[in-house]
Amino acid sequence: MNRRIGEWRAEAETLRIQRPRNILFLCVANSARSQIAEGIARSLAPPGVKVSSAGSFPASVRPQAIRVLEEIGIDISGHRSKGMESIDAGSVDAVITLCAEEVCPVFPGKPVRIHWGLPDPAAVTGTEEARLNAFRSVRDELLIRLKVLFGHGEETAVKRPRAIAIVGNSGAGKTTLLEGLIPALKRKGLRVGAVK
Incomplete structure (x- = not known):
């Protein structure tokens, strides 16, 4: 996931300097990556910054997304998947798309656009532990990137005992x-x- 580390870091720092007031995380289903990003961003964003997420074909929030954020003290159990039509396009000044393999939705308007292509953890098959580890991997990567975006240091890994x-x-x-x-x-x- 870090193969474009210099690129995403530069994008995050550029966006931080622009001080967006309304950030939207966008993917297809709004069930995993964008929900995780929204939860983490809400915990890190400065006061007055609105954070939301949406998808082009919303589905239910994945229980694994809820669980892996709960592990780091973030509660998204009340989150619901939202369609892009539920977001006021005129108020969004930054869109971060998170799709990797899928075709990312295009959000209308003229917000600053950043693409962080991350693998879909919901596509991982196998044991529940293997699936949770896929969600943890995406969570940890988003945590690193969002800490840079919101100026919370340059940690390169989540230190969490197994x-x-x-x-x-x-x-x-x-x-x-x-x-x-x-x-x-x-x-x-x-x-x-x-x-x-």
């Missing part, structure tokens, strides 16, 4: 604490195990 080992002697207080903590960690997608 597993936690619990080490130590057992005791009544520790056992009770761990019994409550382990299910919450597992819901966040972490593998948890005890080491003796």
